[in-house]
Amino acid sequence: MRTSADPAQLSINTATVREQWRLPDIIAGLARHGIRGISPWRDQVAATGLKDTATRIRDAGLVVTGLCRGGMFPAEDRQGRQAALDDNRRAVDEAATLGARCLVLVVGGLPKDRTGRIVSKDLGGARAMVRDGVGELLEHARSAGVPLAIEPLHPMYAADRACINTLGQANDLCDELAPKGADGLGVAVDVYHVWWDPALRREIERAGAAERLFAYHICDWLVPTTDLLNDRGMMGDGVIDLPQIRGWMEGAGYRGLHEVEIFSTNTWWRRDPDEVLLTCRRRHADVS
Amino acid sequence: MRTSADPAQLSINTATVREQWRLPDIIAGLARHGIRGISPWRDQVAATGLKDTATRIRDAGLVVTGLCRGGMFPAEDRQGRQAALDDNRRAVDEAATLGARCLVLVVGGLPKDRTGRIVSKDLGGARAMVRDGVGELLEHARSAGVPLAIEPLHPMYAADRACINTLGQANDLCDELAPKGADGLGVAVDVYHVWWDPALRREIERAGAAERLFAYHICDWLVPTTDLLNDRGMMGDGVIDLPQIRGWMEGAGYRGLHEVEIFSTNTWWRRDPDEVLLTCRRRHADVS
Numbered sequence: 045m046r047t048s049a050d051p052a053q054l055s056i057n058t059a060t061v062r063e064q065w066r067l068p069d070i071i072a073g074l075a076r077h078g079i080r081g082i083s084p085w086r087d088q089v090a091a092t093g094l095k096d097t098a099t100r101i102r103d104a105g106l107v108v109t110g111l112c113r114g115g116m117f118p119a120e121d122r123q124g125r126q127a128a129l130d131d132n133r134r135a136v137d138e139a140a141t142l143g144a145r146c147l148v149l150v151v152g153g154l155p156k157d158r159t160g161r162i163v164s165k166d167l168g169g170a171r172a173m174v175r176d177g178v179g180e181l182l183e184h185a186r187s188a189g190v191p192l193a194i195e196p197l198h199p200m201y202a203a204d205r206a207c208i209n210t211l212g213q214a215n216d217l218c219d220e221l222a223p224k225g226a227d228g229l230g231v232a233v234d235v236y237h238v239w240w241d242p243a244l245r246r247e248i249e250r251a252g253a254a255e256r257l258f259a260y261h262i263c264d265w266l267v268p269t270t271d272l273l274n275d276r277g278m279m280g281d282g283v284i285d286l287p288q289i290r291g292w293m294e295g296a297g298y299r300g301l302h303e304v305e306i307f308s309t310n311t312w313w314r315r316d317p318d319e320v321l322l323t324c325r326r327r328h329a330d331v332s
Numbered sequence: 333m334r335t336s337a338d339p340a341q342l343s344i345n346t347a348t349v350r351e352q353w354r355l356p357d358i359i360a361g362l363a364r365h366g367i368r369g370i371s372p373w374r375d376q377v378a379a380t381g382l383k384d385t386a387t388r389i390r391d392a393g394l395v396v397t398g399l400c401r402g403g404m405f406p407a408e409d410r411q412g413r414q415a416a417l418d419d420n421r422r423a424v425d426e427a428a429t430l431g432a433r434c435l436v437l438v439v440g441g442l443p444k445d446r447t448g449r450i451v452s453k454d455l456g457g458a459r460a461m462v463r464d465g466v467g468e469l470l471e472h473a474r475s476a477g478v479p480l481a482i483e484p485l486h487p488m489y490a491a492d493r494a495c496i497n498t499l500g501q502a503n504d505l506c507d508e509l510a511p512k513g514a515d516g517l518g519v520a521v522d523v524y525h526v527w528w529d530p531a532l533r534r535e536i537e538r539a540g541a542a543e544r545l546f547a548y549h550i551c552d553w554l555v556p557t558t559d560l561l562n563d564r565g566m567m568g569d570g571v572i573d574l575p576q577i578r579g580w581m582e583g584a585g586y587r588g589l590h591e592v593e594i595f596s597t598n599t600w601w602r603r604d605p606d607e608v609l610l611t612c613r614r615r616h617a618d619v620s
Contacts (some may be wrong), residue, residue, distance in 0.1 A: 138472060162555060165573040171530065200488045202528035203555045203571040213530050216588055240490035242459065252548050267491045269560055283442055283452040285493045 049290060049302060049332045051157060054325060055109040057261065057305035058088055063313035067092045070317075075104040077321045079299040083259075086135060089142070098123025098142050101143025109146075109301045110193065110232065110259050111139040115206070116152035118170040118175030120163045125173060128152075132181045139190045140226050145300065146193035146258040147185065148232050148262040149178065153204045162203065170207045178229070179221050186228045193232040193258040194218065200272055211247035218256055231254030233293065234305065236263050236276055239284045243248050245292050260293050262332055263306045264288060274309040278323060280331035292330065302328060336448040337578060337590060337620045343369025343397040344614060345549065345593035346376055349608050351601035355380045356388060358605075363392040365451070365609045371398040371547075376422060385428055386429050397434075397589045398481065398520065398547050403463030403494070404440035406458040408451045413461065416440075420469045426495045427478045433588065434481035434546040435473065438464065451490065458495045464507035466517070467509050474516045481520040481546040482506065488560055494510050499526050499535035507542055518544030521581065522593065525550050527572045533580050540584025548581050549594040550574060550620055551594045562597040566611060578620065590616060 049317050057077055058070050065090040074082055076291050082101060089097045101108060114135040119125045139147040151174040154162045185192050195213045197206035214231045222229035231251050238244055251257050264282030279286055304324045306312050312320050344363050344367055355376040362370055373533050377385045390397060402423040407413045429467040438463040442539050473480050476513055482502045485494035485496045494500050502519045510517035519539050552570030567574055592612045594600050599606050
């Protein structure tokens with residue numbers, strides 16, 4: 045028999061109700077629903093103000109399970125890569141101000157120009173740019189005391205969002221740049237991106253052994269999925285064996301929160317946000 | 333400098349023009365356009381009649397680069413799995429009658445009931461059903477002289493179409509069941525499914541060393557992709573470095589044809605089919 049998830053371990057990624065509420069509403073809503081964790085997005089933080097956000101989160105007693113997001117390292121030219129690095133350093137500083145457990149890195153896909161157009165098909169080259177970018181950012185992140193969490197993204201995002209597409213790849217990159225989690229570099233495991241991977245259990249154990257399991261994101265994979273980006277499911281509505289993956293995470297030593305991150309144009313972004321949070325609570329406890 | 337693809341190596345998967353033409357039209361169209369290879373789907377063959385199809389293909393002088401498709405092994409219960417196996421044996425016999433170079437296996441995802449509803453989240457169990465199903469089918473395929481080609485499908489199809497999602501996984505399964513291609517089991521490499529994989533080159537080389545590279549399918553990955561199933565791109569319209577992957581295939585010893593397989597509701601299925609074939613010819617020679 046599998047044990048239930050502990051309600052005290054629930055965190056909400058603010059994207060989950062971003063269409064209904066601004067960040068101050070979300071912070072108040074989480075407190076009202078007895079939810080302990082939050083993971084905000086940088087655009088929401090900027091809209092509210094960094095210091096104001098930090099104060100509100102602290103006053104609400106919330107744990108910041110991550111800041112979304114840094115990354116997007118590949119670019120057409122040196123100036124583009126430098127601009128990305130500068131922006132990532134600001135993201136690190138924001139994460140420090142918010143007391144975030146980590147800065148989540150969506151590392152970027154193929155290099156783009158300033159207009160966002162992909163300018164190269166060299167995936168190996170993009171991966172080298174990611175390695176170099178993370179390596180350069182790491183020094184600043186360490187001095188700021190902000191752990192960096194590489195989030196492997198589903199292979200369907202390899203071209204435009206992230207060319208790190210398996211947990212094994214993320215582990216390899218961590219091994220190369222900072223072999224122990226205490227060195228400031230680790231991974232964010234999001235079930236949506238990695239649930240299909242036959243090597244998932246082994247790679248979670250590998251990340252656990254290196255103490256680099258910095259974050260755990262949950263939602264569900266719907267069948268059919270009608271949109272590549274914004275058709276994620278609520279836990280229990282799809283096909284992912286969430287208790288099994290949570291068991292692997294816990295077996296590998298993960299003790300952090302479980303962050304619900306759902307992009308859902310047609311369902312959850314249309315519902316009453318209080319109902320969404322209630323559903324997150326219930327599904328987290330019952331089927332995650 | 334990369335050499336161009338040899339026009340004589342072009343094959344067309346009949347799905348590419350399936351909305352415009354029935355199979356006899358496609359066979360005639362390929363001959364008219366000087367295209368040497370064809371890979372038909374079983375429903376099209378059934379609609380035309382197996383013997384009639386075989387005669388038409390022989391008369392047109394076409395190489396059958398594969399029959400699409402066998403597989404779909406996982407099922408809710410023993411009867412369901414037996415029904416799948418029986419159907420796969422018929423597919424083997426059809427492939428033998430058509431003189432197909434291989435029967436392509438889309439192995440199936442999570443187990444479904446008779447209505448097509450997914451009834452389990454046990455992905456490991458589904459993979460075991462696939463191993464058992466391929467293993468059982470192999471004996472019949474060998475006696476019929478039909479090579480089986482496992483096609484790893486993109487991870488976004490893991491739940492509903494195929495739980496073999498990387499070439500490494502397919503290689504592992506072949507190693508377990510029939511270590512050499514001459515034993516009748518190999519792989520079909522479709523760039524759409526595997527282009528993102530950081531281990532792709534290594535796994536192509538591994539498959540080549542075992543002489544199990546039975547088929548090579550091409551198209552392109554569009555950015556953005558608007559539908560998970562039917563928004564594949566024409567070669568050159570997306571982000572896949574096709575000459576690089578072809579180079580890896582050739583370096584690993586692949587000498588077979590290059591089969592264009594494009595599912596495209598909004599573009600190529602709406603175009604004049606002669607224009608589609610002309611475009612396939614041109615793009616194959618220029619950018620593949």
